[in-house]
Amino acid sequence: MTELFQIATDLIGWSALLSLIVGLSIGIIVGALPGVGPLLGVIMAIPFTFYAEPVTAMALLIGIYQGGSYGGAVAATMIGIPGTPMAAATMLDARPMALAGRASEAVTLSTIGSAFGGVISALVLIAVAPELAAIALRFGPAETAAFALLGLTALGALSGNVPMKGWAMGFLGLFIATIGLDPVSGVQRFTFGSPYLDAGIALVPFLVGLFSISEVLMQVETPVRASDNDTGAAASAKAFGSLLARPFNYIRSSLMGVFVGIIPGIGGVTASFLSYRLAMSFPKKDDPDFGEGNPDGVIASETANSAVTGGALIPMMALSIPGDPIVAVLMGGLMLQGVQPGPQLFLQNADVAQGIFLIFLIGAVLLLPLGLMFMRGVVRILKLPQWSIMAGVLMISLIGTYSVSRQINDLWLLLVFGLLGYVLRKANYPLAPLVIGFVLGPIFESNFRRSVLVSQGDLLAYIQTRPITMAVLCAVALFIALPLLRQLIGPKR
Amino acid sequence: MNIHPKTILCVAAVTIAALSAAPAFAEWPEKPITIIYPWPAADPTSVAIRTIGELVSEELGQPVVINNVTGAGGTKALATAISAEADGYTLVSNWVAAQVGAKLFNPDLPYSNDNFVPVAGIFAIPFTLTVAADHPANDIAEFVDWAKAEGRTLNFGVCAPQSVPRLIGEQFMTVAEVSYNPIPFNGGCGGDNVTGLLNGTLDASVAVVPLINAFAGQIKHLGLITDERHPIDPELPSAAEQGYPVGWGDNAFGWGGLAALSGTPDDVVEKLQAAFGAVLTGDALAEKLEGNVGAMIKYVSPEDSQKLWDESAVLLAPHVENVLKSGN
Numbered sequence: 001m002t003e004l005f006q007i008a009t010d011l012i013g014w015s016a017l018l019s020l021i022v023g024l025s026i027g028i029i030v031g032a033l034p035g036v037g038p039l040l041g042v043i044m045a046i047p048f049t050f051y052a053e054p055v056t057a058m059a060l061l062i063g064i065y066q067g068g069s070y071g072g073a074v075a076a077t078m079i080g081i082p083g084t085p086m087a088a089a090t091m092l093d094a095r096p097m098a099l100a101g102r103a104s105e106a107v108t109l110s111t112i113g114s115a116f117g118g119v120i121s122a123l124v125l126i127a128v129a130p131e132l133a134a135i136a137l138r139f140g141p142a143e144t145a146a147f148a149l150l151g152l153t154a155l156g157a158l159s160g161n162v163p164m165k166g167w168a169m170g171f172l173g174l175f176i177a178t179i180g181l182d183p184v185s186g187v188q189r190f191t192f193g194s195p196y197l198d199a200g201i202a203l204v205p206f207l208v209g210l211f212s213i214s215e216v217l218m219q220v221e222t223p224v225r226a227s228d229n230d231t232g233a234a235a236s237a238k239a240f241g242s243l244l245a246r247p248f249n250y251i252r253s254s255l256m257g258v259f260v261g262i263i264p265g266i267g268g269v270t271a272s273f274l275s276y277r278l279a280m281s282f283p284k285k286d287d288p289d290f291g292e293g294n295p296d297g298v299i300a301s302e303t304a305n306s307a308v309t310g311g312a313l314i315p316m317m318a319l320s321i322p323g324d325p326i327v328a329v330l331m332g333g334l335m336l337q338g339v340q341p342g343p344q345l346f347l348q349n350a351d352v353a354q355g356i357f358l359i360f361l362i363g364a365v366l367l368l369p370l371g372l373m374f375m376r377g378v379v380r381i382l383k384l385p386q387w388s389i390m391a392g393v394l395m396i397s398l399i400g401t402y403s404v405s406r407q408i409n410d411l412w413l414l415l416v417f418g419l420l421g422y423v424l425r426k427a428n429y430p431l432a433p434l435v436i437g438f439v440l441g442p443i444f445e446s447n448f449r450r451s452v453l454v455s456q457g458d459l460l461a462y463i464q465t466r467p468i469t470m471a472v473l474c475a476v477a478l479f480i481a482l483p484l485l486r487q488l489i490g491p492k493r
Numbered sequence: 494m495n496i497h498p499k500t501i502l503c504v505a506a507v508t509i510a511a512l513s514a515a516p517a518f519a520e521w522p523e524k525p526i527t528i529i530y531p532w533p534a535a536d537p538t539s540v541a542i543r544t545i546g547e548l549v550s551e552e553l554g555q556p557v558v559i560n561n562v563t564g565a566g567g568t569k570a571l572a573t574a575i576s577a578e579a580d581g582y583t584l585v586s587n588w589v590a591a592q593v594g595a596k597l598f599n600p601d602l603p604y605s606n607d608n609f610v611p612v613a614g615i616f617a618i619p620f621t622l623t624v625a626a627d628h629p630a631n632d633i634a635e636f637v638d639w640a641k642a643e644g645r646t647l648n649f650g651v652c653a654p655q656s657v658p659r660l661i662g663e664q665f666m667t668v669a670e671v672s673y674n675p676i677p678f679n680g681g682c683g684g685d686n687v688t689g690l691l692n693g694t695l696d697a698s699v700a701v702v703p704l705i706n707a708f709a710g711q712i713k714h715l716g717l718i719t720d721e722r723h724p725i726d727p728e729l730p731s732a733a734e735q736g737y738p739v740g741w742g743d744n745a746f747g748w749g750g751l752a753a754l755s756g757t758p759d760d761v762v763e764k765l766q767a768a769f770g771a772v773l774t775g776d777a778l779a780e781k782l783e784g785n786v787g788a789m790i791k792y793v794s795p796e797d798s799q800k801l802w803d804e805s806a807v808l809l810a811p812h813v814e815n816v817l818k819s820g821n
Contacts (some may be wrong), residue, residue, distance in 0.1 A: 046534060138693040181565075184677055186598060186655035193601050195572050199565040264688060320707035331535070336540070342707045359701055406562070446679055454648050454678050454694050 010350030012358060016056040020295045020363050021370070023063020027269070028374050029040040030064070032083045035400025036213040036306050038068020042329045043174045046336070054337040055355035061256050063354065065326055066363045069268060069305050070371055073110035073298075076376050077103060078226050080211045081392060081405050085203065088211070088435045089272035092158070092388075093290065100293050103377065108239035110277030112303035113250065115245075118364025119263065120254035121310025126357045130201065130264055130491075132348060138468055139263050141450035146472035147263060148444035153479040154277040155433045158291075160414050166433040169424070171357030173437020176201055183446035184453070205413040206438060212397040213418025214425055223386045224416035229360045234323055244293055249279060257304035260326045261311020264323040265447075268305040274431070277479075306367075309439035310360060317341050317353060317383055326345020496705060510664045521761050523798045525556040528751065529577075529585040533572035534561050537703070537786045538616060540747065543584060544781050545615065545772055552768040556660030560617040562665040566653060568592030568602055579756035584612060588749040593805045597813040598655040606802045609752035610762055613622050613769040614793025614801065616749040618681070620658045622665065622732070623700035625690045633660060633669075633735040636697065640671040649673040650686035658682050660812040661745050662699035665718045669737045675819075687712060701747075702783040703725050719745050725788035743793075744805050750798055766795050 022046070030041040041064040077094040090108035092112060097106040124132065126225035139147070154308030156171035179190045180200025191197035229237065243250065253275045254338035260271035279300035280290050287294045313330075315321040320342040334341055339349050346353050381389070403412050421431060455462030463469050526549075530542055539561065546557035564608035567588050569716060574585035585610055596602050622633055630636035640647055642659040647667060654677035666673045676694070678685040682701050690712055691696040697715075702725050705714060714744035717723055720733040720742060730740055739745050753762055772778055784792060792803060 043534065137688070137692045140689065140692045182654075184654055186677075188599065188601075194600055195565070195568065195599075198599070199569065264796060265685070285727075301560055319691075319711070322684075330535070332545075340706050343711065344708060344709055369726075405564070453674065456646060456648070456674055 004103040007421045012055060012059075012355060015053070015133060016059040016359060017362070018290045018357055019052070019056045020059040020063045021366065023060040023371050024363060024366055025063075025374075027064035027067020027069075028074070029067075030077040031087075032374075032378070033071075034081050034083055034397045035208040035404065036205070036396075037084050037404075038064055038071075039326050039329070039401075040400075040404055042333070046329065046333055046365070049333050050336065054339050054349075054352045055359065055456045057058055057333060058330070058352075058356050059338055061330050061338055063363055065097060065309055065330065066306070066360070066367060068326075068372070069139075069309055070110065070114040071374075072366045073114070073302050074107055074371075074378055077106045077110065080215050080226075081393060081397075082207070084268075085207050085439060086208070086272050086308075086436060087302075088432055089142045089301035090298055090305075092276065092301070092432055093292070094292045096288075096291070097295070097298065099224060101229035102229045102235070102238075102293070103226035103462070104228050104375065105234035105239050105334070106295075106298055107375045107378075108236055109298045110302040110370065111368060111375065112243065112355065113253070113299045113326055114237060114306040114371065115364055115368040116250050117257050117303035117306035118309065118367055120251070120428070120477060121258045121307040122256050122320075122357065122361035122364050123148055125299040125310045125313060125360060128224035129314045130318045130343075130431065132203065133315050133387070135322055136258075136264055136315035136319060136323070137264050140453060140466070141447040142466045142469040143261065143384055143472065144265060144331075144461060145444055145451055146476070147266060148270070148440045148447065150476050151266075151436060151440045152444065153476055154273045155436060157277055157280055157483065158273070158430060158436070159431045165429050166305035169429055169431070169433040170437040173439075175437075175443040176206070176434075177438045177441035183442065184401065184449045195289060196407070200442075201413065201438075202405060202410060203439070205401050205410045207412040207435065208397050208418050209417025210400050210421035210431055210434065211342045212393060213414060214431075216394050216397075217418065217422040218425060219371030219386065219390050225239055225386060225439075226382060242299065246284075246296060248281070249296050252278065253303035254307040257307025258311040261308035261323065262314050264315055264321050265443060267312075267324045267439075268308040270443075271304040271433070272301040273436055277299040281482075289455035299452055306364070310364075313360065317345055317356070318343065321326055347428065350451040373374040389399070394445070425427075504708055516632045517760055521764065522553050524582060525558050526550075526553070526581070527558045527560050527583050529574045529583065530559050530561050531563060531567035531586060531588060532561070533563050534559075538699075538789070540788065541616070541782055541786050545769070545778065548772040548775070548781075549726045549768050552771060553764070565652065566595055566656070568595045569650065571604050571726055575608050575754065576641055577596075577754060579754035581757045581761035583754055584753055584765070585609070588616075589744075591807055592698075593802065593809060594630045594657045594660070595655065597688040597806070598812055598817070608755050610755055610757060611795040611798035611802070612751040612753055612762070612781075613766045613773055613795065614750040614791065614798040615769075615773060616747070616789050617743065617749040617791040617793075618701060618749075618789050619719050619745075620661055620723060620747065621700045621706070621729070622662075622697060622718055623687075623690065623712055623714050624697045625693075626711050626713050628713070629714075630696075630715060633732050633737060634732055636715050637669045637735075637737065640669075640696075644660060646672045646674045647696040648676055648694065650689050650695040650700075651677055652676045652686060652699055653677060653679065654681040656681070657747055657809070657815070658681070658699045659816070660809055661718050661739065661741065663738060663816075664739050664812065664819060665732055666742065668732075668739060683707075702729070704771060706785075709785060723788070725785060741808060743801055744808050748791075748793075748801060748805075748808055750793065759784075770794070 040344045072084030073090045075083035075093035076087040077098045080095050082088045082091050094106040156166045256275045257271045279296045312323040312327045316327045320330045550557040562573050568591045577583035629638045651662050686698045716730045719731045
């Protein structure tokens with residue numbers, strides 16, 4: 001412990017701490033703005049890191065990463081628009097809570113969950129990073145495909161009373177994800193000869209259109225807004241009480257997040273939904289149903305997607321395998337510093353590695369006060385007239401989407417998905433399964449196709465040589481079978 | 494950062510020259526020049542192009558701005574570029590993958606070689622034959638012997654599905670008469686294909702030299718899939734010297750350069766060619782770019798660039814057809 005303290009004062013110093021706080025603040029803000037997101041945040045921050053010390057540079061980037069994975073929840077709760085795809089799962093319960101007069105409580109829950117998940121993943125990172133990195137190597141195409149399938153089993157569960165609607169939306173998401181070049185053969189699919197569509201439908205216009213634009217349209221019809229029955233201390237007391245009342249959820253979701261984070265190419269969205277799905281299996285008697293303002297849903301999603309950040313750093317630092325696009329940029333930032341991630345990082349640049357670990361831990365802790373401060377500001381914004389908020393949302397959505405790719409076509413796509421989202425919501429179709437299908441479809445498809453190729457024609461024999469794949473597929477079968485069995489045997493609620 | 498007195502002198506000289514010569518350049522360039530660049534800002538080649546841009550802006554007396562238009566394997570950058578004015582203020586970094594390879598795979602792309610005028614060839618990236626560190630073979634010859642003794646079809650990582658390294662890798666396997674099953678990956682040569690080597694999904698893969706830094710002790714390069722050794726790692730044998738000549742010469746590289754748009758006034762093109770030629774062959778660049786990035790820089794004159802574009806298109810065409818026929 002004294003050793004750690006020594007490192008803290010020697011290595012981190014004020015400049016790194018300051019850059020961490022700046023990073024966290026930027027992260028929370030870009031995470032909350034629809035379309036902008038932490039990925040754009042870290043990309044734009046890279047040039048500012050060129051001339052900083054490695055740990056100071058990484059503090060800025062890691063701050064944005066951590067803050068960004070939380071900021072989305074604030075927008076999801078307060079305005080009904082998930083700032084990031086990860087927050088789509090958080091919104092399922094946070095938004096109903098906010099509409100029922102528990103806005104501050106819901107955001108405080110998200111903040112606590114994010115900080116908790118971050119701290120747990122930091123501790124895991126510090127304790128066993130190199131050992132855990134080995135897990136990343138065990139995930140070949142077959143394992144990854146099976147895991148994506150596991151994520152897809154959440155589809156039916158996330159659609160309230162009519163599972164069929166959830167499946168329908170999930171398959172629509174899968175279909176939209178097939179647009180573009182085939183990931184294995186490179187053949188064009190549903191592109192109508194347009195080079196713009198070759199690259200596929202980008203996540204940002206899809207997501208921002210679906211949630212942001214449709215929300216603006218909905219609000220034009222019938223304005224609804226977040227409100228607080230309990231403010232300040234009372235709301236905080238309720239939220240912090242959940243640490244004692246629901247410790248199992250926090251811990252389970254953190255571990256789920258860390259584990260998903262370690263697997264390359266799965267990411268925070270899947271972690272949020274899987275953790276949410278898992279929380280649904282442990283309902284508490286006095287809570288509202290999931291999807292109608294259940295605090296456990298908020299905790300599960302937000303804790304898991306924050307824990308992913310630490311998990312994803314493990315294979316990046318220990319093996320130079322970046323698990324998601326943001327971590328790939330972090331890795332680029334590290335390499336620009338002349339620090340090479342990989343097995344030798346812990347030998348050649350042990351001080352940098354330990355500095356990053358420590359920054360990560362401090363960042364996770366600082367997320368709590370910074371997040372709560374930010375929430376106060378947002379609550380004030382909500383006092384503005386509704387029309388001005390919605391006009392602002394529309395403007396930020398358009399600017400944010402354009403700034404990611406600088407392609408005018410993305411804005412047309414944004415409007416198309418906005419209309420689609422509006423129509424689906426009017427018809428009472430859930431949007432979350434659409435997001436899951438869209439995000440997991442390409443992961444499942446390319447890895448499944450690659451497994452078929454690698455098996456050289458005998459997929460069944462190949463799977464039998466992969467124990468993890470077998471285990472995950474068993475879990476898939478269980479996830480599908482259990483709700484059916486419960487319906488057949490168990491008493492109706 | 495160490496600043497040489499010589500550098501200061503150089504900058505001063507260039508500045509004075511630029512200032513005193515300003516009236517003569519009044520027509521071009523009178524505003525910043527933009528280079529549309531297809532790879533992300535953190536990519537090592539992006540660092541190189543920024544450095545080159547800085548040096549060229551000293552030559553021309555106008556800022557050179559790098560605009561990273563990434564996506565779709567570099568085709569987005571070229572497609573974006575052709576809608577700009579052909580006035581010499583918008584240049585594009587053209588890579589074989591997007592300009593030649595992708596165009597062969599997808600003739601619908603809105604551009605062709607004819608849309609561009611060469612300014613300079615800048616990069617030439619050699620590809621390696623790479624295996625996991627515990628693989629029994631230590632060079633290309635041993636690998637081919639091992640493969641033939643195994644007597645099965647090897648799972649062979651080939652980078653992206655419609656990529657130039659794939660075509661080069663497959664050409665090598667064909668020359669070596671090794672039976673292989675091509676496994677494409679998203680994200681090019683430096684990502685999931687290496688993970689595939691580490692977790693036993695692949696027997697071997699096409700890759701690039703700098704990966705050895707990231708995966709030291711986990712993978713090993715057996716050699717370069719080229720006809721000659723290369724300064725990026727003079728220790729690595731070429732496939733040709735190990736008895737398996739790919740025979741593609743300069744086309745066996747992932748080359749990248751800089752192009753203006755067709756229709757740009759000749760005098761502007763000539764100024765651009767002269768400015769970039771001077772920087773790319775000058776000492777200042779060599780001093781600034783060391784190591785792997787420096788070794789990937791290879792200046793090619795505009796005439797030879799044009800030749801390379803045309804040759805690559807002819808050479809790669811039948812291989813693209815084979816890939817399209819095989820269906821994966």
